[in-house]
Amino acid sequence: MTVRTRFAPSPTGYLHLGGARTALFSWAYARHFGGTFILRIEDTDLERSTPEAVQAILDGMNWLGLQHDEGPFYQMKRMDRYREVVAQMLEAGNAYLCYCTPEEVEAMRERQRAIGEKPRYDGTWRPEPGKTLPPVPEGIRPVVRFKNPLDGDVTWNDVVKGTITISNRELDDLVIARPDGTPTYNFCVAVDDWDMRITHVIRGDDHVNNTPRQINILRALGAPLPEYGHVPMILGADGEKLSKRHGAVSVMEYPAQGFLPEAMLNYLARLGWSHGDEEIFSMEQFIQWFDLDHLSKSPAQFNPEKLAWLNNHYIRQSDDARLAALVRPLLEKEGAQFDGAPALEPVIALLKERANTINELSEAAMLFYRQPRPDPALMAQHVTEAVRPALAQFIGQCRGIEWNKAALSASMKEVLAAHKLKMPQLAMPLRLLVTGQLQTPSIDAVLELFGRETVLARLEKNLG
Ligand code: GLU
Numbered sequence: 001m002t003v004r005t006r007f008a009p010s011p012t013g014y015l016h017l018g019g020a021r022t023a024l025f026s027w028a029y030a031r032h033f034g035g036t037f038i039l040r041i042e043d044t045d046l047e048r049s050t051p052e053a054v055q056a057i058l059d060g061m062n063w064l065g066l067q068h069d070e071g072p073f074y075q076m077k078r079m080d081r082y083r084e085v086v087a088q089m090l091e092a093g094n095a096y097l098c099y100c101t102p103e104e105v106e107a108m109r110e111r112q113r114a115i116g117e118k119p120r121y122d123g124t125w126r127p128e129p130g131k132t133l134p135p136v137p138e139g140i141r142p143v144v145r146f147k148n149p150l151d152g153d154v155t156w157n158d159v160v161k162g163t164i165t166i167s168n169r170e171l172d173d174l175v176i177a178r179p180d181g182t183p184t185y186n187f188c189v190a191v192d193d194w195d196m197r198i199t200h201v202i203r204g205d206d207h208v209n210n211t212p213r214q215i216n217i218l219r220a221l222g223a224p225l226p227e228y229g230h231v232p233m234i235l236g237a238d239g240e241k242l243s244k245r246h247g248a249v250s251v252m253e254y255p256a257q258g259f260l261p262e263a264m265l266n267y268l269a270r271l272g273w274s275h276g277d278e279e280i281f282s283m284e285q286f287i288q289w290f291d292l293d294h295l296s297k298s299p300a301q302f303n304p305e306k307l308a309w310l311n312n313h314y315i316r317q318s319d320d321a322r323l324a325a326l327v328r329p330l331l332e333k334e335g336a337q338f339d340g341a342p343a344l345e346p347v348i349a350l351l352k353e354r355a356n357t358i359n360e361l362s363e364a365a366m367l368f369y370r371q372p373r374p375d376p377a378l379m380a381q382h383v384t385e386a387v388r389p390a391l392a393q394f395i396g397q398c399r400g401i402e403w404n405k406a407a408l409s410a411s412m413k414e415v416l417a418a419h420k421l422k423m424p425q426l427a428m429p430l431r432l433l434v435t436g437q438l439q440t441p442s443i444d445a446v447l448e449l450f451g452r453e454t455v456l457a458r459l460e461k462n463l464g
Contacts, residue, residue, distance in 0.1 A: 003035030004199045007061075007068070008189070010042045011053035014250035015060030017242065017302065018204055018234050021268045025231065026202045027066045028269070028283075028290040038196055039068035044075045044188060060251040064261050065283070073196070075188050082183035085191050085221070086144055086176060094220040095176060097142035098125040099134075120172045121145065141179035146187070146217060148173050154212035159229035159292040161205070166212040174213055190214040194223035202292070205230035229292050231272055232299040239301070247304045258326075258357030260318065263311035272300040280313060308356040315352050315361065320345040323352060323361065330362035336369035342449040350441050350449060368449065372436030374462055382429045382438075383463070390419040390426055391433075395459055403452045408444040433462040 005026040009019050030037040039061070043049040054072075061068070089095035098121075100108070109119035125133060126147060148171045155165040176187040183191075189210070193201060208230050218225055236246035248254060254264055265283055273296065275281075275289045315323065324344040331344075338344075347368050348361065355361035383391070394415045401407040412426055427443045434455055440446045447455050 001199060003030055003033040004038065004197050005030045005035065005202060006038040006040050006071075006193070006196060006198050007066075008040040008042050008192070008203070009057050010045060010048070011050060011057055012045065012048040013053055014056045014252060016249045017251060017268065017271075019057075020060060020064060020066075020251045020264075021234065021271055022203055022231055023061060023066050024064070024265060024268050025229075025273070025290070025295070026200070027068075028287050029200060029202065029292065030069070031287040032290050035199075036069045037067075038073070038198070039071035040073045040075070040192060040196070041071075042075050042185075042188070044182070044185065046076075056250070056252060063252065063255055064265055070196070073192070075192065078188070078192070079182070081195065082188055082191055083177075083181060086181075086183060086187075089146070089176070089220065090144065092220075093127070093147070095144050095146050096125060096127050098145045098173075098175075099137050099140045099142045100124055101140060118170075123173065126173060143175045143179055144177035145173040146176045146213075146220070148213075148216055154215050156211065156215060156225070156228055158208075159200075159202075159227055160232075160295045161208075161230055161297060164208065164211075168212075168216075171213060171216065174217075176217070186210050186213045187217060190217040190221070190223075193226055194218060194221060198226045200227045200229065200292075202229045202231060205232050227292075229295065231295060232297065234271060235299045235301050237301055237303055242302050246302055258330075258359035258361070259307070259311050260314045260358070263307065263314040266314070267307045267310050271302070272296045280310065312354075312356045315355050315358070318352070320348045320352070323348045323358070326358045327362045327365055330359060331365060331369055334362070334366055334369075336366060337371070338369060340454065342368050342451065346449055350445055354441075367435050367437060367440060367446075370436075372432075372434065372458060372462065374432045374436050378432055378438065379462075382432050387421070387425055387429055388463075390415050390421055391429060391459070391463065393418065394426065394430070395456065398452060398456055398459075403448065405442075405444045405448045408447050412444065430459075434458045 007019075007023040007026050009015065027037045029035070041054055041057070043054070058072070086095065090097070105121065108122050112119045112122075125145070127133060149168045151168055153165045153167050154171075155163060158164050174186060175184055177183050193214070211228055211230070215225060234242045236242050238246075242249060248257065251264070255261070262283070265286075266280060269281070269286050270279065273290070273294055275294065278289075281289070327348060328344060344365070347365050351361055351364045355364060394412065397411045397415065401411050412423070415421075416423060416426055428438055430443050430447070431438055431440050434450060435446065450458075
């Protein structure tokens with residue numbers, strides 16, 4: 001059997017973290033078995049679906065590199081097929097026309113609630129052997145209802161949650177086509193999973209209630225049943241349902257904040273799935289390890305610090321040219337001046353250890369691409385009369401040394417010894433004079449990158 005999985009988002013908003021995670025699991029499962037991953041856009045809710053949301057989903061999948069092998073299939077383009085299956089079901093006696101008006105169905109429910117029963121369709125129009133149906137009313141367009149089995153249970157062995165059993169008595173005769181003929185949600189999903197020969201449905205556990213209905217429809221169609229796995233939702237660190245309060249919920253906000261896709265993938269992979277204590281792994285490794293047995297039954301908690309930690313890891317692993325390409329547009333937006341400034345790649349190499357995001361990396365890199373404007377108060381505090389002779393000696397030495405970190409460091413030590421100063425007493429004024437800031441990476445590395453001419457020019461200018 002070839003494994004065929006699908007991701008079936010409703011394009012009613014951005015691609016959120018929970019959706020991206022189920023997409024990742026479905027994708028990885030297909031990849032693990034050399035199977036097929038299908039993208040299906042469930043766009044039948046015309047009021048809530050938008051082309052922008054479709055694009056946001058495609059962008060999110062693309063950014064994460066979760067490539068589909070088939071699709072995207074749009075349910076709105078499959079209407080003829082659904083109508084065809086509705087007709088077949090009517091023909092086969094698995095579905096029937098129901099002429100109850102919405103008001104009648106509501107009144108029916110009211111009556112049931114009043115006597116303490118669970119509100120459900122009472123089967124008025126359900127044909128049974130020997131039963132006489134009411135006369136067909138004039139001027140009413142019927143809905144089509146699925147003839148759900150009256151007795152027995154629906155049981156499936158959920159690959160995440162274990163065996164789940166729902167009594168058919170809990171299930172209504174579901175409307176599968178509205179008066180205007182448009183098919184309804186659970187019906188479309190069942191037909192699609194059948195037509196697309198889906199073998200494993202991995203989705204959020206907000207769909208558990210839909211599963212017995214879909215299974216009954218698939219059975220009525222004589223379709224093979226896929227395996228189902230319902231993944232618990234993602235909660236915020238406070239145990240509440242994940243929302244904007246907990247950080248960005250839309251996947252595409254993460255590249256905007258400077259996250260790398262491999263960090264996001266690694267993070268999402270561990271959100272509700274584990275392989276021993278492994279925290280950091282590539283997608284190749286994940287595909288090799290991924291199985292449905294190690295999906296967690298309990299909700300995962302979103303932890304932005306861990307995501308940032310992983311992002312830092314992948315930033316450190318990335319080559320400088322790739323990071324430079326990501327940082328450069330951000331620097332340009334900040335008005336960075338590249339003329340006469342150090343090349344970006346060595347700057348990145350110096351700064352990437354400490355950056356949790358590309359945006360942080362860019363902010364740090366601005367150090368090298370703007371004119372320093374040392375704050376006069378800080379100047380007064382750090383460039384004291386006691387320090388000036390040391391600075392003067394350092395400037396003098398700068399002309400004669402080789403321009404590299406080691407030589408700069410040795411030269412500074414010589415100055416410190418001669419003037420009986422401690423490192424910060426020289427390093428702080430140098431930072432301030434050359435960069436305008438007190439916080440920079442190691443001063444010898446910073447000076448090396450700026451280059452002799454810039455360092456001397458700035459020291460002379462800012463010392464006044
Ligand atoms: N369209 C559904 C959603 O976005 C998913 C349906 C499914 O996976 O079966 O929640």
